[in-house]
Amino acid sequence: MTDRRITLLLLSLMIIIDTSASGSIxxxxxxxxxxxxxxxxxxxxxxxxSRASSTTPIKYVxxxxxxxxxxxxxxxxxxxxxxLSLSMTVLSxxxxxxxxxxxxxxxxxxxxxxxxxxxxxxxRIYEADYAALRHRPxxxxxIYIASINWNNELILRSxxxxxxxxxxxxxxxxxxxxxxxxSGSYDNTKGALKELDWELERMRVxxxxxxxxxxxxxxxxxxxxxxxxxRTPDGKKQLRRVPYLARIRNLSLLPLRDLARQSITFHxxxxxxxxxxxxxxxxxLLDTNGGEYGAACSLDFSKPPNYYDTFALRDSKGHESIMxxxxxxxxxxxxxxxxxxxxxxxASCWNGMVAMPASPFIASSPLHFRGIPDSLAxxxxxxxxxxxxxxxxxxxxEKGVYLNPLVRVGYSGAAYTTIHPMMNWLSAKRILQGLxxxxxxxxxxxxxxxxxxxxxxxxxxxxxxxxxEERGELCIINEMQILHRYGWAHV
Numbered sequence: 001m002t003d004r005r006i007t008l009l010l011l012s013l014m015i016i017i018d019t020s021a022s023g024s025i026x027x028x029x030x031x032x033x034x035x036x037x038x039x040x041x042x043x044x045x046x047x048x049x050s051r052a053s054s055t056t057p058i059k060y061v062x063x064x065x066x067x068x069x070x071x072x073x074x075x076x077x078x079x080x081x082x083x084l085s086l087s088m089t090v091l092s093x094x095x096x097x098x099x100x101x102x103x104x105x106x107x108x109x110x111x112x113x114x115x116x117x118x119x120x121x122x123x124r125i126y127e128a129d130y131a132a133l134r135h136r137p138x139x140x141x142x143i144y145i146a147s148i149n150w151n152n153e154l155i156l157r158s159x160x161x162x163x164x165x166x167x168x169x170x171x172x173x174x175x176x177x178x179x180x181x182x183s184g185s186y187d188n189t190k191g192a193l194k195e196l197d198w199e200l201e202r203m204r205v206x207x208x209x210x211x212x213x214x215x216x217x218x219x220x221x222x223x224x225x226x227x228x229x230x231r232t233p234d235g236k237k238q239l240r241r242v243p244y245l246a247r248i249r250n251l252s253l254l255p256l257r258d259l260a261r262q263s264i265t266f267h268x269x270x271x272x273x274x275x276x277x278x279x280x281x282x283x284x285l286l287d288t289n290g291g292e293y294g295a296a297c298s299l300d301f302s303k304p305p306n307y308y309d310t311f312a313l314r315d316s317k318g319h320e321s322i323m324x325x326x327x328x329x330x331x332x333x334x335x336x337x338x339x340x341x342x343x344x345x346x347a348s349c350w351n352g353m354v355a356m357p358a359s360p361f362i363a364s365s366p367l368h369f370r371g372i373p374d375s376l377a378x379x380x381x382x383x384x385x386x387x388x389x390x391x392x393x394x395x396x397x398e399k400g401v402y403l404n405p406l407v408r409v410g411y412s413g414a415a416y417t418t419i420h421p422m423m424n425w426l427s428a429k430r431i432l433q434g435l436x437x438x439x440x441x442x443x444x445x446x447x448x449x450x451x452x453x454x455x456x457x458x459x460x461x462x463x464x465x466x467x468x469e470e471r472g473e474l475c476i477i478n479e480m481q482i483l484h485r486y487g488w489a490h491v
Contacts, residue, residue: 118431121339125424128341132284132406141267141286142175144358146252148245149182149189152274156192159276159413164196167279168205177259177266178207181252184215186486208255217485219244230377230482232491238482240377246369246385253361253368260362268355275300275352275409276416286355288404289343293355294395296343298407300352304418305430308411311477312350312386313403318474319451322441326426326434330442343402347474350386352409360393367393372470379457380480380491387475453478 145164152160168176178200182193190211197209220239228243249271256269268286281298288296302308306324313321315334322330327338337344360367369385370392371377390396408425410416419425426434454476462468470476480491 114432114435117435118428121431122424122426122428124339124341125426128406129425133280140172140175141291142265143171143268143270143286144177144179144256144266145270145272146179146249146256147181147272147274148248148252149180149185149193149274151185151187151189153185153187153189153192155274155276155412156189156196159416160272160274161192161196161199163277163279164272165199165203167282168200168203170279170283173203173205176205177255178205178209179252179255180207180209181248182209182211183248184212184218186215210251215485216483216487219483220485227374228371230374230480232480232482238491240371240374240382241481241483241488242371242382242385244483246371249369249385256358257362257366265362266358269358269361271350271354271356273300273350273352273409275411276413277353277409281407281409282353285353285404285407288355288402288407289400292399293343293357293402294393294397294399295349295354295356295390295401297346297349297351297355297401297403298353298409299403299405300409300411301415301419302411304410304415307351309349309351309386311384312348312475314347314349314387314474316345316347318347319447320477322444322447323434323437325437326430327438330438330447335438338405341405343404346401346403347396348387348390349401349403350384351403352411353407354386356393357395357399360395372472372476373468375464375468376458376461376470376476377480379461380478381454381457381476382479382481383472383475383477388472391472391475450478 145167149156164178168178180193180196182189193209193211197207200207224237224239228240228247229237230240232238253269256266259265270282270286275298277298285296285298300308305326307313307321307328310321310324313328315321315329315331317331317333319330321328327335329335329338329344334344334346367389369389371385371388372381372383390401408416408419410419455473457478458470458473458476481488482491
């Protein structure tokens with residue numbers, strides 16, 4: 001709700017409350033001036049009593065306050081003026097009534113403010129989701145679809161492969177190229193990809209599917225040479241997770257550069273994680289911000305309502321999200337866009353699906369995935385390759401990076417169903433809770449303290465050499481991640 005609407009609401013409520021109050025007590029300020037023609041004592045004077053006899057009336061003698069405090073005689077019940085006693089009682093009652101009415105007015109205003117704001121947000125969500133269902137982008141583009149796979153057999157067979165073939169039919173087999181790199185899975189991911197390959201052959205889809213026999217165990221047994229290795233506190237040299245993932249992602253882009261040398265080019269690259277999605281999700285993502293962006297990302301969920309990829313997501317000011325539930329962000333630009341269900345300006349994102357222009361990846365100095373230098377990682381720091389790609393991409397500044405809240409993907413069928421209900425995917429309770437938790441957390445300094453720790457370590461690293469520079473400082477967090485036989489681990 002805009003400030004103007006809130007102001008109008010408050011004024012209307014105050015008029016209503018003032019009108020309802022006027023029928024019982026005429027004017028609160030009048031009690032301090034006159035009641036039943038009896039003038040009350042001013043606050044800046046004191047009074048003493050004089051009495052000639054028991055039959056004479058009480059006389060008030062005015063005394064000017066002095067620096068020396070003098071005790072004032074107390075009126076006993078026998079000596080109190082009935083009019084004064086009544087006046088004081090009425091004044092005390094009127095003050096209690098006033099406090100009650102103010103408290104009631106504030107409660108009413110607070111309640112109505114929240115109800116109206118929740119209603120407006122739910123209305124925007126419903127309208128945006130409904131419009132997305134009817135929206136069919138008319139732009140015809142050539143799309144290079146890249147994916148890396150490791151131990152993904154279950155989701156490949158249940159959702160992913162079918163959704164990919166349906167997407168190809170929507171885009172047209174002649175307008176796509178599929179590049180899949182599988183890296184030494186322990187399950188039957190290779191078998192699931194072979195079945196997909198047969199289906200793509202039947203559809204005559206150009207593709208490159210690599211099934212690598214090299215497992216994590218093989219990678220760890222290799223000699224520790226070159227970049228991507230770090231000595232852990234136990235004295236062992238370990239393979240860093242992020243440089244390894246960056247290398248695998250770059251391998252999935254090799255066919256793109258080979259095709260470019262043959263003058264076969266593409267407008268966009270679609271990076272697909274092992275997520276549940278539909279063809280319409282992809283079409284909506286490709287059309288984010290009218291198709292003009294340095295990158296456009298979906299919003300991913302493993303265990304709703306918490307979103308998943310905190311490692312790569314940064315708001316418009318480069319900060320981590322302050323909460324894993326809606327509305328996620330601390331920066332006003334990102335937060336307001338999320339409330340309006342419009343493309344959210346961010347500094348970085350990945351979150352399941354990402355669309356990026358292909359041109360930077362085939363330039364003379366091609367854009368590529370990377371990790372932070374080993375010398376910086378020694379300070380117990382790490383940055384996602386999926387975040388650093390945006391800080392390195394020249395189009396991020398020129399065209400912007402956006403998270404599209406209309407495109408929500410899940411890492412399981414159950415998660416996808418939860419975030420795509422028949423009605424609003426955010427309940428009134430979830431919105432109310434999110435709004436106030438977000439407001440409270442924006443007042444905390446926890447994020448600032450975390451960022452300050454990282455900033456000091458980077459400054460110490462920079463001080464070692466004039467050549468120590470890192471563009472992707474916003475991506476770096478206080479973690480050390482190494483590859484493990486069955487995944488990866490924190491150190």
